[in-house]
Amino acid sequence: MNKKAPGFFRERPLPRVEVDAQVLRRRTRRDVVLFGAGAVAALAGGGSLLPQDTLTRLGLRGKMNPPGKEWPLNRAIRIDDDLAEMLYSPRRTVPTYTKSQITPLKNNYNGATPDPGYIPGWHLTLDGLASGVSVTLDIRNLMTSFSIHEQITRLVCVEGWSAIAWWAGLRFDDLLRAYPPASQTKWVRVESSVNLDASGNPDPYYVSIDLATARHPQTLLATHFNGQALTVEHGAPLRLLVPVKLGLKNVKAITQLTYVAEEPPDYWAERGYSAYDGI
Amino acid sequence: MSATEVISTSAVPEQSGVLVARRHHLLVRWSHWLNIPILLGLILSGISIYWASPIYQHKPDPLTGNFDVAADMGIWICAHVPGLHRYSSPPDWVYNHLSLGPGLLAAALRLHWLCAYAFMLNGAVYVAGLIAGGGWRGLLPRCTDLRDAFRMFRYYIGFPFAKLARRQWPRPSFNTKYNALQRAAYFSIPIAGFLSVVTGWAIHKPMQFHLLAALFGGFDTARVWHFWLMWVFLLFVIPHVILVFADGWDTLRGMIVGWSARAERSEVHGS
Numbered sequence: 001m002n003k004k005a006p007g008f009f010r011e012r013p014l015p016r017v018e019v020d021a022q023v024l025r026r027r028t029r030r031d032v033v034l035f036g037a038g039a040v041a042a043l044a045g046g047g048s049l050l051p052q053d054t055l056t057r058l059g060l061r062g063k064m065n066p067p068g069k070e071w072p073l074n075r076a077i078r079i080d081d082d083l084a085e086m087l088y089s090p091r092r093t094v095p096t097y098t099k100s101q102i103t104p105l106k107n108n109y110n111g112a113t114p115d116p117g118y119i120p121g122w123h124l125t126l127d128g129l130a131s132g133v134s135v136t137l138d139i140r141n142l143m144t145s146f147s148i149h150e151q152i153t154r155l156v157c158v159e160g161w162s163a164i165a166w167w168a169g170l171r172f173d174d175l176l177r178a179y180p181p182a183s184q185t186k187w188v189r190v191e192s193s194v195n196l197d198a199s200g201n202p203d204p205y206y207v208s209i210d211l212a213t214a215r216h217p218q219t220l221l222a223t224h225f226n227g228q229a230l231t232v233e234h235g236a237p238l239r240l241l242v243p244v245k246l247g248l249k250n251v252k253a254i255t256q257l258t259y260v261a262e263e264p265p266d267y268w269a270e271r272g273y274s275a276y277d278g279i
Numbered sequence: 280m281s282a283t284e285v286i287s288t289s290a291v292p293e294q295s296g297v298l299v300a301r302r303h304h305l306l307v308r309w310s311h312w313l314n315i316p317i318l319l320g321l322i323l324s325g326i327s328i329y330w331a332s333p334i335y336q337h338k339p340d341p342l343t344g345n346f347d348v349a350a351d352m353g354i355w356i357c358a359h360v361p362g363l364h365r366y367s368s369p370p371d372w373v374y375n376h377l378s379l380g381p382g383l384l385a386a387a388l389r390l391h392w393l394c395a396y397a398f399m400l401n402g403a404v405y406v407a408g409l410i411a412g413g414g415w416r417g418l419l420p421r422c423t424d425l426r427d428a429f430r431m432f433r434y435y436i437g438f439p440f441a442k443l444a445r446r447q448w449p450r451p452s453f454n455t456k457y458n459a460l461q462r463a464a465y466f467s468i469p470i471a472g473f474l475s476v477v478t479g480w481a482i483h484k485p486m487q488f489h490l491l492a493a494l495f496g497g498f499d500t501a502r503v504w505h506f507w508l509m510w511v512f513l514l515f516v517i518p519h520v521i522l523v524f525a526d527g528w529d530t531l532r533g534m535i536v537g538w539s540a541r542a543e544r545s546e547v548h549g550s
Contacts, residue, residue: 011416011455014300016542021297024538031536038312046316049393051386054323054379076393087487094486095493154498156485159384160332162498244486272385279486 049073077274084278085210093218094243097152097164102226105155105163107233109252110205111197116232118194118253124238128259130180139237143223145178146170151218156279157247158268167241169222173215181211181259188214189264190240190249191256207249208266208275209242211259218243221254246277298542302456302533304412310405311534317401320394322509326378327387334503349373395479402472417456418466427451427459435460435522464515471511478505 006012019027047055048066107113124142126135148168156162181188188209195205213219222241223230230236235252242249248268258264269275303311335348345351353372357363366372371381379387409415421427430451441448451458457465481492481501495501523530533539 009416009419011419012413014302014456014539014542016298016300018296018298019538021295024297024299024540027538028532028536035312035535042313042316046320049320049390050323051379051383051390053383053386057375057380073389073393076396077389079396080392084484084487087484092487095489154485156498157332158388160328160334160482160502162485268385272389274388279484 081274081276081278084276088212088216088244088278090212090216094153097154099152099166101164102152102166103164105165105225105234108157108247109195109233110248111195111203112200113233114194114196114253116236119232119236122237122253122255124254125256126175126179126259127256128182128185130182132182135179139223142170142175142221142238146174148223149220151220151243153218153241153243155241155243155247155250158273158277166226167220167222168224168227169220169238169241171217172219172221172240172242173217175221176211176215182261184261185259186211187260187263189256189258189260190251190254191258192235192251192253193255194253205251205267206265207251207268208264209240209245209249210276213242213244213278216242216244244278246279248273249277297540299538299540300542301412301537302539303537304408304414305537306404306408307412307414308408308534308537310401310408313397313401313404317394317397318512320390321398322513323377323379324387324391324394325509326374327380327383328391329506330374330378330381331384334499334506343370345370395476398472399476402469402476405469414456418462418469420462420466421459424459424462427453428463431458431460464519468512468515471508471515475505475508475512478502478508481505 048069049072050058052063052065123136123138126137129135147170149171150166150168152164152166154162154164188211189206190209191204191206193202193204195203197203220241222235222239223237225231225234230239232253235254238254239252240250240254263275266275268277329349333347333349336346337348339346343354345354347370350370350373353374354369357366357369357372363369363372368375374381379390409418434448434451438448453459455462477491478495478501480488481495482498482505485492485498485501492498492501495504529539529541
């Protein structure tokens with residue numbers, strides 16, 4: 001018999017106990033019954049969390065929407081958004097790339113690409129300013145009154161694809177300094193009125209951007225893409241470029257910025273996606 | 280004092296005690312079983328998410344316009360598996376059978392986050408159970424594992440043939456909780472779980488955690504890691520379930536009740 005004390009990492013014998021055969025039987029029966037009940041509860045509870053479409057596909061007829069079904073799902077997405085907000089820091093910048101690392105960026109307009117006819121008459125409206133009046137700017141105002149910054153950053157889509165692109169534009173932060181928002185502002189409603197749905201009908205697009213993210217040094221109001229003025233596919237003449245958020249927050253052809261105190265509605269949050277979308 | 284003693288000696292005098300080994304800690308058992316619904320939710324929603332932008336793509340096929348390898352597989356399956364020739368949408372066959380369903384990206388993401396947080400909590404419960412029960416020591420690799428794993432592999436491969444030929448086919452004996460092959464599997468799976476979580480964070484927060492994404496070769500490559508780690512779980516589950524049932528009720532009971540009646544076999548240091 002080995003008298004040496006076993007090393008810290010050495011496997012120990014399993015603890016053994018002598019029990020009455022009946023105790024073993026009873027304990028086994030009790031735990032198997034509990035296990036079965038747990039399995040049924042997990043099947044029912046877990047199954048009820050599946051989307052209605054999935055349950056229908058599984059052949060379950062009728063509505064399966066028990067009260068509280070959405071609660072755990074909403075809670076998880078909320079925790080995840082809060083965590084993303086905690087991770088945000090105005091000092092932490094996203095990686096930048098070289099021109100040789102640029103990859104193609106597809107036109108991912110949600111719905112149809114608008115007719116470029118809107119571009120000549122385009123202007124940007126600012127609302128919710130400290131001055132209390134609304135301001136209208138055209139693209140020449142924007143490009144001549146602000147310094148233009150370039151960056152090559154990655155745009156990440158909620159679908160999972162990403163593209164490295166070369167952008168140029170003014171910093172959102174510079175616009176905020178030139179036209180300060182009202183003092184209680186916490187959010188920006190970013191809107192494009194030229195957005196269309198898949199059948200080509202007007203479908204205004206609006207997202208919420210928290211003021212902290214708008215002030216990030218890499219948040220641009222982009223005017224150029226890969227060295228050229230933005231084309232209609234990429235949101236001419238001005239799009240939001242916010243690399244710390246998912247691509248769906250990078251609104252094309254912005255027509256209005258509204259500074260507000262309460263979280264504004266968000267096109268994709270209304271369709272079941274998260275609201276903060278920090279990445 | 281001894282009502283039980285009286286009963287046990289007078290009513291069933293021949294019944295003696297059974298030696299049982301405490302095989303799995305309560306927390307290990309709980310987290311083990313909770314992994315089934317959690318991983319099922321993660322995989323079903325994960326494939327729905329994959330569908331939105333498949334990793335494996337090729338140039339669009341001139342005839343069908345198809346660019347997705349998983350869609351190619353669906354087309355192949357519907358063309359070659361009897362009874363599926365009339366399937367309405369062959370490119371979607373794989374997804375229609377392995378995901379939540381088409382057009383459910385938002386729902387899939389919500390379910391994926393819920394299950395991902397549950398998976399991380401469950402992993403913490405598992406680690407706590409391994410520490411509390413001392414079970415972690417039984418999972419550590421040994422110097423002899425390579426040779427023993429080969430012996431065990433030869434045993435498993437030869438077992439069905441030996442049965443058919445009615446030949447003796449002795450099981451290699453080990454005086455450890457797990458044989459070398461089990462140990463390799465049960466040691467790797469928690470690591471795969473950990474890597475799934477880490478690659479998950481790398482692709483979920485590729486800007487804030489860009490160094491983590493860089494560790495796995497960047498955002499796009501981290502997605503490939505995350506995808507193949509799913510297959511580690513799927514490929515583990517098949518032999519795992521087969522071998523548990525082949526090994527018998529005592530092994531399954533070990534994970535439900537925690538007790539094993541094969542106490543002698545469980546001894547580590549011979550006495």
